[in-house]
Amino acid sequence: AQKVTQAQTEISVVEKEDVTLDCVYETRDTTYYLFWYKQPPSGELVFLIRRNSFDEQNEISGRYSWNFQKSTSSFNFTITASQVVDSAVYFCAPSILTGGGNKLTFGTGTQLKVEL
């Protein structure tokens, strides 16, 4: 079984600030994937990033970047120069392959509020 801890329940920042969302996960699987999803007020979950457990290289994609450290089971997500439209609930989700499918385990989410 997998478990996800997103210790930050709510974060408020002022527009243009950088913000990092923390995620710590537990898994017994040696092969797994890690995802971040965003859920704006409209409710639809939007895919942001994916990382597999073999690749600890951290990357930047536009205003998004992530820091994956397998040794500490952390997969933190950073938004640079935040914007009001970034306001949403952000979910970290490790996954395992199950019967060929991709089974995600979501955390409780971090509510991000970006204010002017």
Place this chain on the structure above:
Amino acid sequence: DTGVSQDPRHKITKRGQNVTFRCDPISEHNRLYWYRQTLGQGPEFLTYFQNEAQLEKSRLLSDRFSAERPKGSFSTLEIQRTEQGDSAMYLCASSLGDRDVGELFFGEGSRLTVL
């Protein structure tokens, strides 16, 4: 709109009634998932289909819940004898792939309120 669509978006029902939700995945996606999300929580996995085969069911899926994907395209999730604890957002997602772990594309959800 070629995304995942769900119907109805909102359903209010009385305890004990049956309800059915429909999900139309992205057309070329062979995998389809159902999740449930309650207020303040992250989505929880319910069940998964690869084409028409239901390959996994969560323990959350009691005997009152049944899901089908008869032709490997759309899927239905039926809840019989609804209880107030069934009130939640029911999310459908689809993905494409055989061995690769592709991202899930979610629909906007079907919100169920049981009175």
